[in-house]
Amino acid sequence: MTRYSVFAVAREALRWHSGWERAWKSPAPKKKYDVVIVGAGGHGLATAYYLGKNHGIRNVAVIEKGWLGGGNTGRNTTIIRSNYLQDPSAAIYEKARSLYENLSQDLNYNVMFSPRGLLMLAQTHHEVRGYRRTVYANNLQGVTTEWIEPAKVKELVPIMNIEGPRYPVLGALYQARGGTARHDAVAWGYARACSAMGMDIIQQCEVTGVRTLNGQVQGIDTTRGAIDCAKLAIVVAGHSSVLAEMSGFRLPIESMALQALVSEPIKPCMDVVVMANTVHGYMSQSDKGEMVIGGGTDGFNNYTQRGSWQHVEETTRALIETFPMLSRLKMLRQWGGIVDMTGDRSPILSKTSVGGIFVNCGWGTGGFKAIPGSGWAMAELVAKGEPGPLAAEFGLDRFKEGRFIDESVAAGVAH
Amino acid sequence: MLTLTCPHCGIRAEETELSPGGEAHLKRYGPGDSDEQFEAYMFARKNPKGVHFERWRHAYGCGKWFLAARCTATLEVFGTYPAQVSAPPEPIIEAIRARRPGWEAGQ
Numbered sequence: 001m002t003r004y005s006v007f008a009v010a011r012e013a014l015r016w017h018s019g020w021e022r023a024w025k026s027p028a029p030k031k032k033y034d035v036v037i038v039g040a041g042g043h044g045l046a047t048a049y050y051l052g053k054n055h056g057i058r059n060v061a062v063i064e065k066g067w068l069g070g071g072n073t074g075r076n077t078t079i080i081r082s083n084y085l086q087d088p089s090a091a092i093y094e095k096a097r098s099l100y101e102n103l104s105q106d107l108n109y110n111v112m113f114s115p116r117g118l119l120m121l122a123q124t125h126h127e128v129r130g131y132r133r134t135v136y137a138n139n140l141q142g143v144t145t146e147w148i149e150p151a152k153v154k155e156l157v158p159i160m161n162i163e164g165p166r167y168p169v170l171g172a173l174y175q176a177r178g179g180t181a182r183h184d185a186v187a188w189g190y191a192r193a194c195s196a197m198g199m200d201i202i203q204q205c206e207v208t209g210v211r212t213l214n215g216q217v218q219g220i221d222t223t224r225g226a227i228d229c230a231k232l233a234i235v236v237a238g239h240s241s242v243l244a245e246m247s248g249f250r251l252p253i254e255s256m257a258l259q260a261l262v263s264e265p266i267k268p269c270m271d272v273v274v275m276a277n278t279v280h281g282y283m284s285q286s287d288k289g290e291m292v293i294g295g296g297t298d299g300f301n302n303y304t305q306r307g308s309w310q311h312v313e314e315t316t317r318a319l320i321e322t323f324p325m326l327s328r329l330k331m332l333r334q335w336g337g338i339v340d341m342t343g344d345r346s347p348i349l350s351k352t353s354v355g356g357i358f359v360n361c362g363w364g365t366g367g368f369k370a371i372p373g374s375g376w377a378m379a380e381l382v383a384k385g386e387p388g389p390l391a392a393e394f395g396l397d398r399f400k401e402g403r404f405i406d407e408s409v410a411a412g413v414a415h
Numbered sequence: 416m417l418t419l420t421c422p423h424c425g426i427r428a429e430e431t432e433l434s435p436g437g438e439a440h441l442k443r444y445g446p447g448d449s450d451e452q453f454e455a456y457m458f459a460r461k462n463p464k465g466v467h468f469e470r471w472r473h474a475y476g477c478g479k480w481f482l483a484a485r486c487t488a489t490l491e492v493f494g495t496y497p498a499q500v501s502a503p504p505e506p507i508i509e510a511i512r513a514r515r516p517g518w519e520a521g522q
Contacts, residue, residue: 239464241460241461241463241464242463242464245463250455250460250461251460251462252458252459253460254437254460254462255464298430298435299434299435300430300435300469301438301462301467301487302490303464303487304490308417309416399454399457400451400454
């Protein structure tokens, strides 16, 4: 792999850029791997990367039915934060956020991490109490967040109307090191690093079956032939239940559509991320100038990756109250992704009833921010066969034991 | 936009008028059953990519619960029926088979 650097750019400039290699190879699948990871989104690729980097396991294939990073990794609103309420969540999300800080250097690929600061608006007295509680919890967990008053909110976001008649801004939970990153670059950077370690990333290859024998995984059948493996990691977000069905178990997951939209590009006007639970929307401005807006999920099972008009209306109607200037903007694109919702809105990183099969799913509406931490914890789980401290609380057994990690109120907006 | 016909009041309702209620025809387990049965009843879901039987409430209409057979991969609706049954009625099964040859009830 050619390292990207200013010297590489200068060298290539002198030879008509003829020396650049493809960022990752596209090999044909081998007959057998130590670990097969299904799903080449951010979480799957990060799992592969940390398997190689932290655990020295490099005979790994990442199988993808579509194209790399084409699912939720390429469909989210790119927000990164770790201001969760419960200790296990704060641990894994803060691990992820701190890995994002140096991810560009680590991967030698610019993921454009922009810790621009993130506000979660309190617009009712209940939210004021809730977010103050979260600040206290975060400070005990070692996550740096603070409670800020309306005047400070207005200073950070001049385009916001904080005196709105229906939803006045009463303050905000502020995480100064939260922000955004370029979502595609995260997938591409991990893919390039995995490929450089000799791992096979196999796109356009759909899993059609999972082979097991005496409760132990043997391999998978795909549209490009059978592949044997000693361990199988299922990291497929919205399609987790489909893969679980093939493997012979069920998951506490329901797949639903979550949608987002972007406006036409405008001049820089907002340099923080704003989330508003009461009016149900979240927004940031991309480097291209588009206002990136996220809304709520549909309430019913859905695999179609389509949005629905009433959610667009609901979200924009609400945001216009808080950001009156948005009412003049045209919306450019709107899309949906299929999110894997668990009952407690916390992820699942777990062994399963089939030996050698591990699942990483249930990130629901907030997976992008967790990619590095999720991959880190999942790699440890797959390599050792037992969860490490980051993943320990996120096992499937928590549903049987009633040991939930309730984050339904910490999701920024209620999904 | 998803449109379902309420089998109680006969109104073609669109999704803003309806409240989704999750998977239908769950067998209820409770005290006296095993932990595994209770866990499966509470949490484990089919969540199929394809034919799905599910509960809906005509929340901003007659207020009654009903059940729908719907395809989660295309949003096609096969039919709706009252909730006072423990399995999908035969006309619904026929409607699904007509549109999805090879589909088997119980899948």
